[in-house]
Amino acid sequence: MTSGADFYSQLMDEDEEDVRIPTFTSDGLWPLRGRTPGFYRLATICLGALCVILLMTIIAVAAQSEIKPEGGAAVSLERQKQTQEANVSVLMDTIHTLQQEKEELLLKLSVKTPTRAPERKTAPPVVCPTEWHLFNNSCYLISTLSKTWSRSQGFCQNQGGHLAIIHTAEEQTFLWNLLPRGHWNSYWFGITDGETENEWKWVDGRPVVGGFWEVGEPNNHINEDCGYIVKTEVLTRVPIRSWYDAPCLMQLPFICEKEPNASASTGAPVDGSL
Ligand SMILES: *[C@@H]1O[C@H](CO)[C@@H](O)[C@H](O)[C@H]1NC(C)=O
Ligand SMILES: *[C@@H]1O[C@H](CO)[C@@H](O)[C@H](O)[C@H]1NC(C)=O
Ligand SMILES: *[C@@H]1O[C@H](CO)[C@@H](O)[C@H](O)[C@H]1NC(C)=O
Ligand SMILES: [Ca+2]
Numbered sequence: 001m002t003s004g005a006d007f008y009s010q011l012m013d014e015d016e017e018d019v020r021i022p023t024f025t026s027d028g029l030w031p032l033r034g035r036t037p038g039f040y041r042l043a044t045i046c047l048g049a050l051c052v053i054l055l056m057t058i059i060a061v062a063a064q065s066e067i068k069p070e071g072g073a074a075v076s077l078e079r080q081k082q083t084q085e086a087n088v089s090v091l092m093d094t095i096h097t098l099q100q101e102k103e104e105l106l107l108k109l110s111v112k113t114p115t116r117a118p119e120r121k122t123a124p125p126v127v128c129p130t131e132w133h134l135f136n137n138s139c140y141l142i143s144t145l146s147k148t149w150s151r152s153q154g155f156c157q158n159q160g161g162h163l164a165i166i167h168t169a170e171e172q173t174f175l176w177n178l179l180p181r182g183h184w185n186s187y188w189f190g191i192t193d194g195e196t197e198n199e200w201k202w203v204d205g206r207p208v209v210g211g212f213w214e215v216g217e218p219n220n221h222i223n224e225d226c227g228y229i230v231k232t233e234v235l236t237r238v239p240i241r242s243w244y245d246a247p248c249l250m251q252l253p254f255i256c257e258k259e260p261n262a263s264a265s266t267g268a269p270v271d272g273s274l
Contacts (some may be wrong), residue, residue, distance in 0.1 A: 128260055135174045140164060141256040142178050142187065149226035152188045152254035153203060161258025162203045163190030169240050172212050175255060176239030179231040186246070188254035191227035193218070193245070200227070211243055218245035228252060 128139035139161070147155060153163045166172050166189060179185060190203035191211075197220065200208035218224065224245035231242065246252075 126260065132258075133174075133178055134260065135171060137260065139258050139260050140175060140178070141258075142175075143253045143256065146251040146253050147188075148251060149188050149192065149248040149254075152252070152256075153190070156254070156256035156258070159256055159258060161256045163188060164255040164257040165190045165202045165204060166212070169212070172242075173239045176229065176231060176242060179229065181231055181233050183232065185231045186228040186244070186252050187231075188226060188228050188252050190257070191243075192225055192248070193220075194225040194248065197225075212240045213243040214241050217243060220245060222247060226250075229255070 126134060126137075128134045132139035132141050134140075141156075141159065141161075143152070143155070145155070149163075156162050164175065166175065175189075179187060191200050191208050192203075193200045195201065198218070200211070200218070202208060214230070218227070224247055226246055226248035227243055228246050229242050230244055231237070
């Protein structure tokens, strides 16, 4: 290995053998002698090369120092990735579990929904059984059978109701409109003065106030203790003057009334003393 001074002296010797130029001094610090343009070029190249080597070394070192922490980061990144993967699988399990729970809940809901529907308080009260007609939250049946007044009441009670109790003109008109016209179509409803003559009472025991009697009725013409509604072919007849009294043992069709949710009793015999 040659020192810098030897290197330069060699260069100088070589230069002296080439083109000789006059020696001169500039500031006396560095005696310059026999310097040629070739020498300067070589020196520049060498210095440049040194600089390049130095630069490369610096870059290499810098790169090394950069790679090292990067390598460490890579390891921690790998660990992080593993943790995240573990976490992801845990999350996937959780999602799977939640989805299963959701499906179970949806299943329960779909099972509950149809059973819940009939439990609603709004729908059933406005629904009457087949053949029964709804008016003002009551159900009415116009019978096709003919019975005595007492047996008619028994039949209605077996259906969970009673012979019709008519308090308003609207109710009276509604029922009248359900009845077919005929020669003397008559239907028992829920009034009687069987206990005390001319003291008319509803089947619930309450007294009849007013009512929709035909003019001149009730007259107890032939011991008539039960009330019926008459609808004939005569179109001038009106529902609010259609009540008559009649003998309770007559076999007639009748009008039952019950609450929309009342259920028919089973097995109870249709009975009556009349
Ligand atoms: C993984 O989950 C744990 C908690 O369960 C949390 O502390 C950690 O930061 C999570 N790791 C990643 C990489 O998300
Ligand atoms: C409907 O029923 C209620 C309760 O029974 C009664 O107070 C009301 O007068 C009735 N309305 C008609 C139009 O019949
Ligand atoms: C009708 O329903 C009401 C309330 O739900 C109840 O109190 C009443 O007893 C029911 N009537 C009949 C005849 O079942
Ligand atoms: Ca009478």
